[in-house]
Every structure is written in structure tokens, then in C-alpha cells.
Amino acid sequence: MAAGLIQERPHPDFASQARPQAFADGIGLTPLSAPYAPNEEIYAEEDATKCVYKVLSGAVRITRHLSDGRRHISAFYLPGEIFGFEPGAAHRFAAEAIADSRIAMVRRAQIEDAALRDPGVGRAMWDLAAQDLERLQEHMLLLGRRSAAQRVAAFLIELSERLNNRDTVDVPMSRTDIADYLGLTIETVSRTLTQFERDGLIEMPSARHIFIKNRAALERLDS
Amino acid sequence: MAAGLIQERPHPDFASQARPQAFADGIGLTPLSAPYAPNEEIYAEEDATKCVYKVLSGAVRITRHLSDGRRHISAFYLPGEIFGFEPGAAHRFAAEAIADSRIAMVRRAQIEDAALRDPGVGRAMWDLAAQDLERLQEHMLLLGRRSAAQRVAAFLIELSERLNNRDTVDVPMSRTDIADYLGLTIETVSRTLTQFERDGLIEMPSARHIFIKNRAALERLDS
């Protein structure tokens, strides 16, 4: 419901000055960046795929709303990760900020130009697509064939690895977000986490702050 | 287990003579073709992504085996459809013939060459990737958020549409294949189909031959 495409709204500042090569690792373009508030829409379902985005800080969810009102989250993106790169002409999912976030973005046309000049750029986008596809397929496996405990364990492990926090995980998303991502209810997510805590696998000083006490056991869960 | 990459085994005949432009719609290369027996492997998990394939007849499943021995099917490909095109350097799933099938194939390098000469080829591969991604995402939704009845209904509708049979569906795959695709057990798939028949939505002269009597009701199921 929020603003449409990002480049159509005012940009409070230009990352191109503050951080040249912010997309650096692989794309090497100097993007604009903008702040987003929690739940603010970055692009909508059906929006044209005009830009590619990078999370500078915060976190992003890729969502779709079903006809019966329920919501599905197909992916999360964390600081340093790039999203919004899809083959089709229109997005099939919306992207929303989860927390206060800073997002960098470049126009696709710019990337395509750059790819013509520098084959490394094209390869980088290709690698990006490969990584997205891999995550999508792993996630499909998880949704189709894993128990609640396996899903939550896999989620924690992946989140911890992608946040690069060794054992202290600052969970940026709500239980509802996690549930919609894992294909469970918030109650099941909550109960599973509580059980993990009882079993000594994790500690939860608060809901958004999880400490992994026994990573090996969590990893063993998805046998 | 089975043979490695296709072009490394003898080809009984060359489709390039029998059917120039067999890949025609969109790729426009003249591929080799080969017959496969049921359950024969077309490529294995971890095989290099050297070729792109097209189903001429029969059907193909894209499978992955989990550590606990269970199997997951991420996609089916039916006559006229193209598969095996992935961004990464190695396949993450195996491809197997479901029934007796004829498969055409071209080397990726050939396609890349062709794309340099003819931008239409590049666009066609792009469209292909977009369609695969769309199906993958729809399937993820189905696995994460749909009941057994909704899954089976969606499967029947999609199968019928992709086979281009108006209401008579010749199901090429076993109940086990369907179950592994829908994230259910074969018993649940079977029971659901039986229930559909009792409700007058379909008729099943035999397990592999389904007649859709009330398509609207089936479509309405995934509300």
C-alpha cells in the first residue's frame, strides 16, 4: 500500500557520494540509497522489475498475499545481500522492510550496460541468480518434507550463518514473519523455540535475541 | 547411478535430420535426440550443467534425495517443455524419465554462441528462466500453505493445462511421484482423488486416466 518504486520518491541522500562502489562486490555500480521504516514497501507485486537492491542495514522480506488473506514469505534478505533481480518483466512478490533499513539500488538498465562493458558484471548477476535459485530450492525441500522442529532449526542455523554472528542471533523478524516463511503458525514456531530452550539447544533472553548453545544438535535435526 | 551426461553415450539417431529446428520455439538450434526408458537418469545431481533439454514425448521428473532416504520432486516436464537450464555450474537436482521418453538436447555452449549472434535466443532463455522461477515460486506457495485437497486439485488443473488435454488427463506419473511432488504421502493423494471422484469432481476409469468433470470446482478449491 506504501510508495511505489523507489526511484520515484525523493531520496534523502546519495550513497554514490558516501560510499562509492557500495554494490561493489560483484556489481560495481554506485547506487542511490534510501531509508525505509518497518513494514514499508520497497516494491509491490506486479511492479516492473526496474531496479536491483542491496540491503545496507536492517532486513527485507519478500512476500505474497494469497486470495484467502493469508501471507507467504518466500525469502528474507539481510545486510550485504542483493535482491530484486528476477528474469521476468514484473515482480511476482512484494518486498517490504522488516525493521528500519537502508537499501541501496541501481537501475537494471545500468547493470545491463555495465555488463556489456565488463563481463564480470554479467557473471556476478548470474552467480546471484544461481544463489537465489539454490535457496529457493532448499526452501522448497524444507516446506515439503520437514517437521516443524527441523524447519525452525534450519531457520536458526541459516539466519546465524547469514548474519555472521557466531552464536548470538539478533532475530530481525517477528514470529509471524518466521511462521509465514516456514509454513507454520506462530504458535508452532513459539512452542518449538521454547522446546529448544528446554532441551538446552538455545537460550532466549528475549524473543528477538537468541543464543545458540548447541549448534551441532540443531544441525543434526535436519538429518 | 545410470549413465552420465547424455552426449557421452551413443545416440541411436539424430533429430537434427528428422526434425530441424526441433527446439525451434525460442531456441532455434538443431539438437540430438535420444530415447529414455522409465526411471532412466538424464542427468545426475552435481553433474555439470552442460546441456539444455526438451521433452519430445513422455515425461521427466526433477528429483532430489534427502539424507533420510526420502525423495523430493521439484518439478515435472511434459512434451514440448524445456528443462536443465540453470544458472549454476552444476545441477542441484537429478532429471529422470518417468515413462518411455524422447529427449532432445543441445549443449549450453551452442546456445550461448547462438545468443551472441541472435538476441532473440538470449531473450528466449531468459523467458524460460522466468517461467521456471514462476512455477517454482507457485509450487513453494502450494507446499507452504495449502491443504492436501488444494494441492491435488492444483496439480490436476496444472497437469491438464500443460498437457493441453481439455478434460481427459493421461497422468504419466505414479502416485508416489505425485506425492513426492506435492509433499504428501501416496495414501493421502489416493484418498483425496477418491474423494474428488465421490464428490463428482472427477472420474477415474483407471489410476492413470482421470477425467475432469467439474473443473470450476477444482479451481475454486485453491480459493
Next chain:
DNA sequence: CGACACATTGAAACACTTCAAAGCGTGTGG
């Protein structure tokens, strides 16, 4: 400090799975 959203917990209901047995159909050998 109070209010509100978010998270946890409990109990009952439900959908799907599991285990087990019987039915069907297709293909082969007698």
C-alpha cells in the same frame, strides 16, 4: 507507568501420516 502489540502457553480439534491389508491391472508364461 500504562498501553499495546507481540509472544507464549494450554486444551481440544483436525488433518495428515503410519502401519497394515486387500484390491486392481497389466504383462508374462503356461
Next chain:
DNA sequence: CCACACGCTTTGAAGTGTTTCAATGTGTCG
């Protein structure tokens, strides 16, 4: 051509995990 046999499919009954509904608890922000 029929009969048997094998694999696949269907059906049944019990068990289990997840959801649903409802209430209580907790953390955070004004």
C-alpha cells in the same frame, strides 16, 4: 487365451503433529 504374479493403488483404523481457539504473559514505547 487364460491364469497367475507382481507392482501399484486403494482402503481401513489408529496414532501423531500441527493447527485452532482462547487466554495469559512479556517487552517496548509513548
